Amino acid sequence: MAKILVFCETQNDQLKKGSVELLCAATKSQGEITALFLGPQGKAAAPLAGQFGATSSLVCDDEKLSSYNPELFCAAASQAIRDSGAEIVLASTSMLARDLFPRVAAKLDCGLASDCTQLEISGNAVKARRPLYSGKCSAEVEFINSPVKFVLMRPNQLPVSDPQSGKSAEVKLFSLPPADTKTTVENVVQGAVGKIDLTEADVIVSGGRGMKGPEHFKMLEDLAATIGGTVGASRAVADAGWVPHSMQVGQTGKTVAPSLYIAAGISGAIQHLAGMSGSKVIVAINKDPEAPIFQRSTYGVVGDLFEVVPKLTEEFKNILK
Ligand SMILES: Cc1cc2nc3c(=O)[nH]c(=O)nc-3n(C[C@H](O)[C@H](O)[C@H](O)COP(=O)(O)OP(=O)(O)OC[C@H]3O[C@@H](n4cnc5c(N)ncnc54)[C@H](O)[C@@H]3O)c2cc1C
Structure with a gap:
């Protein structure tokens, strides 16, 4: 044993x-x-x-x-x-x-x-x-x-x-053994609070540069809240300062494997796919039918996310009510 x-x-x-x-x-x-x-x-x-x-x-x-x-x-x-x-x-x-x-x-x-x-x-x-x-x-x-x-x-x-x-x-x-420490932690800055940790989330709604600006992420939060998920993002968006880096999914961000991953306005660069391709069901919303994300998606919606996302949220609200 x-x-x-x-x-x-x-x-x-x-x-x-x-x-x-x-x-x-x-x-x-x-x-x-x-x-x-x-x-x-x-x-x-x-x-x-x-x-x-x-x-x-x-x-x-x-x-x-x-x-x-x-x-x-x-x-x-x-x-x-x-x-x-x-x-x-x-x-x-x-x-x-x-x-x-x-x-x-x-x-x-x-x-x-x-x-x-x-x-x-x-x-x-x-x-x-x-x-x-x-x-x-x-x-x-x-x-x-x-x-x-x-x-x-x-x-x-x-x-x-x-x-x-x-x-x-x-x-x-058990007691902390003596350690020859060469560093001390001076300060810890809390990232996104009260949200489900991305790496543990069962449902993730992620936004990319197609979201056009930080003010539109509220739309993804509404969708995520409706289906019990949490919001993630591409690196382009995190680098632009639209969302904190703690929300970044990908090679240099978090590796996630939820049951459902919804990617809105994300092109599907290899570095993003590296962090989310283990998701069980991937839904991509992108206005470009040639976007690489569609090659890895279970379902693809070719359309303007500003129309598709609110409609999806509304439909889920009706079904789950
Ligand atoms: C070393 C290295 C590490 C990296 N690590 C990461 C990482 O960890 N995570 C990561 O994400 N990236 C990472 N990147 C960056 C990566 O290469 C891409 O640049 C990034 O993922 C692109 O982000 P995006 O898909 O949001 O933006 P874009 O590639 O600009 O894509 C935006 C998409 O939105 C679509 N769109 C625009 N408007 C609309 C609309 N109204 N409705 C619907 N769709 C729309 C467009 O068609 C496009 O496909 C890394 C790069 C390098 C070099």
Whole structure:
């Protein structure tokens, strides 16, 4: 039975969906599961990991971890891996995990597969699949001679089981080990607040340069609010300062894989496709029938988004009322 450590992230004292997916995948593999929570913000959700198969939750609730410092987080995560004897470490491909786990894997001299879309655990053997070259091909990754196998999975790729209510993980606190820190975090500036994290969203409505200006994004927010989604954007729009960079989807932005991705006024440059082509259903709205986005879309609407988007919103409102 493999010892699996699942790095859990939380929002409003609840486990993020990506973390739940990993706990469920680990449970399916019949491993011995420990959940890992770093920072005081994770403490409240730690027992909840038991509802998805974790027997215990390791928590370092040191105040110094209340905002992300790579060196401190690396020291704490490495300590937890040693303490738990983990052979497999799973984390969701969040911005934090993408920065943290390559450091931890390097520190422990182990292998890491990042941005994976498929995962297979059999005993303590792990196979993962990851897209390459902006999704043009994919590689199957296996680990050789790696005492700990690190896998970072894209959210929304793995099935989730119902929580087993009444079950709770045993919470074990551990202290932040001493770390030779060379940096301190002076200030954290909050990005878009109160919205569903793009990487976890099941429905995304994204706007590109075809939106003509920031004032028109309200139209996308209305559509997203009607169908329970969140708003994203192309880099052209983020670079123009119409929306914050935290909303950018693509190679240098966020990688998303929602059930539904609506692209309005986005041409479909390869760097944008790299971040959203894993979406299950893609709907493109573009007035140019030759726009490359149509080659990757499940449904394409050739038309003026200023007519199409409000009509779509109205139709959804009628259907969902
Ligand atoms: C190293 C590098 C990294 C990059 N990373 C990213 C990234 O992470 N994410 C990203 O998005 N881009 C990225 N880019 C930029 C990328 O190459 C494109 O420039 C960008 O995606 C274009 O954004 P867009 O589709 O919004 O704009 P455009 O390419 O200008 O497309 C606008 C589209 O809107 C349509 N349109 C205009 N008016 C209307 C209307 N009224 N109704 C309907 N449709 C309309 C047009 O037909 C057009 O297809 C990167 C580029 C480089 C070099």
